[in-house]
Amino acid sequence: xxxxxxxxxxxxxxxxxxxxxxxxxxxxxxxxxxxxxxxxxxxxxxxxxxxxxxxxxxxxxxxxxxxxxxxxxxxxxxxxxxxxxxxxxxxxxxxxxxxxxxxxxxxxxxx
Amino acid sequence: xxxxxxxxxxxxxxxxxxxxxxxxxxxxxxxxxxxxxxxxxxxxxxxxxxxxxxxxxxxxxxxxxxxxxxxxxxxxxxxxxxxxxxxxxxxxxxxxxxxxxxxxxxxxxxxxxxxxxxx
Numbered sequence: 001x002x003x004x005x006x007x008x009x010x011x012x013x014x015x016x017x018x019x020x021x022x023x024x025x026x027x028x029x030x031x032x033x034x035x036x037x038x039x040x041x042x043x044x045x046x047x048x049x050x051x052x053x054x055x056x057x058x059x060x061x062x063x064x065x066x067x068x069x070x071x072x073x074x075x076x077x078x079x080x081x082x083x084x085x086x087x088x089x090x091x092x093x094x095x096x097x098x099x100x101x102x103x104x105x106x107x108x109x110x111x
Numbered sequence: 112x113x114x115x116x117x118x119x120x121x122x123x124x125x126x127x128x129x130x131x132x133x134x135x136x137x138x139x140x141x142x143x144x145x146x147x148x149x150x151x152x153x154x155x156x157x158x159x160x161x162x163x164x165x166x167x168x169x170x171x172x173x174x175x176x177x178x179x180x181x182x183x184x185x186x187x188x189x190x191x192x193x194x195x196x197x198x199x200x201x202x203x204x205x206x207x208x209x210x211x212x213x214x215x216x217x218x219x220x221x222x223x224x225x226x227x228x229x230x
Contacts (some may be wrong), residue, residue, distance in 0.1 A: 032216060043202055046218035091216045098167050099144055101153045
């Protein structure tokens, strides 16, 4: 049973913002929302994570809905190097901190 | 080491042989995860550990697959009597768990993976 739901694919133009949505309607109060991405022929890499408040780092921003049932990863200016599969994952706490990947969203960036 | 190290990087084995894949996590990382990834697919969760305790092995496909982390550091994923369908990239990841006012997972770091080919 999928814990998160993401669109299969999205397209963006280079240097434009990209908003990648994720639905997680069954999220529990202690689940953190993590985002990872996987570039072609590489292993997954961490992008950002949060619990309740919006988060910013050098790579992206994470906007979390007030009810926490959805979140959006925001790439402020997409570059060709951002073309990857983006995964939204829920991670629990203590001994429920498994990390399961779904199908993710394949982002294509057009020059 | 500086990152998560997996060995071997490539393994070709004959059908029916046993293989052992090794993962050396970042020093001090509490959580260690194993995944299998077929070409064009996302990482498929296999199992994970906190310290030496195997927390969840529900992702292991069948009883030919097993994993251990006896001292809470290095982990080994063993596949017995390999079959061609076991051919895939096997990935390991590790992360810290911060215990303070609560529990917080930090980012997970992935190794380079072991490409297993069963012929």
